[in-house]
Amino acid sequence: MTGDERRDLPGPGRPSGIGATLTGQQREAYLDRIGYRCPAAPDGETLAALSLAHLRTVPFENLDVFHRVPIRLDLDSVYHKVVERRRGGFCYELNALFAALLGSVGYGVSLLAMRFATEDGYGPEHDHLSLAVWPGTPDGLARPAGQGDGSDAAGSSLAGTDRSSGAASGMGTGPWLADVGAGRHSLSRPVRLDDPAEQPHPADGATHRVVRGVGPHWHLWRRDPGEDWRELYRFTRHPHPWQAFASRCAWYQDEPASVFRQTAWCTRLTGDGRITLRDGLLSVTDPATGERDERAIPPDDVAATLSDQFGITLDRSVLPPLTAGHDRANILARDASGDGDDSRDTGPKTSTEER
DSSP states (O other): OOHHHHHTOOBTTBOBTTOOOOOHHHHHHHHHHTTOOSOOOSSHHHHHHHHHHHHHHSOEEOHHHHTTOOOOOSHHHHHIIIIISOOOBOHHHHHHHHHHHHHHHTOEEEEEEEEEEETTEEOOTTSEEEEEEEOOOTTSOOOOSSTTTTOOOHHHHTTTOOOHHHHHTTOTTSOEEEOSSSGGGSOSSOEETTOOSOEEETTTTEEEEEEEOSTTOEEEEEEOTTSOOEEEEEEOSOOOOGGGGHHHHHHHHHOTTSGGGTOOEEEEEETTEEEEEETTEEEEEOTTTOOEEEEEOOGGGHHHHHHHHHOOOOOGGGOGGGTSSOOHHHHHHOGGGOTTOOOBOOSTTOOOBOO
């Protein structure tokens, strides 16, 4: 590992790439926001619990983008939106804020740039933001395995770490891939990055596996109930600063072809599966079978549905697009976009990104 790579290593309380940290008061408010009441020790078991708690309370939603409210990639703005206003967001907001929370608890965190698999290869870099996470170590430094060089020397890099709780929970000792900002393709249970075995996620019925690619590249594959394996994205373990995602974030806000500009939706994981409000339909997906029950939501009931099911309160003037603009036949025909996918349109010769 080079000197430059070592300086990039994240330490507890300093998530790599964010440029700011949460105060103790902000951390406690964030944990209260997601309903997490247990001691937050920086191990695999806690990371899994925090991820699941986050996904069940903070929705993936594009309401601001759809209604042309600018997204600002700074910690105070995103914290105010998600924690204080009790809203949701998309990957550039939710995963970055989650990284700040994990850093404040004591994890080492790096922001990873994911390139979604398409029919023609892979989408552009910085198309999605995910997290690489390591447990804190006794010397106060979280030591990633081969960060930036594709190395898989996990054992030596984590020497001296307390491995007991993570191993006992089936989470291993890290590093892990965490993602709370990908809609239905979020990781309800973090993925062990150095474990090639199939890793089931009972909360949403999905199974994941990590495949080593050529050179520094890694690939995440996913299988949902009743479906075949499919590659989600390719990535390296090289850390990226938050602002490196600003250009792509702006594209999704400003480009008329962006799916975030086409329709508004809101989705979150529940104890019974996943609930989604999109195009005037409220759907609930069973995690065991993938079957989906749907019912129409009258325009007058949208505000109450957002409040009751997602904890979101919006001015009624911005609610009609959640119920208007698509007939039922078109809605049901768009099965490829799935429950709560952001299905990003990345331009010519690029297939949709399903989240």
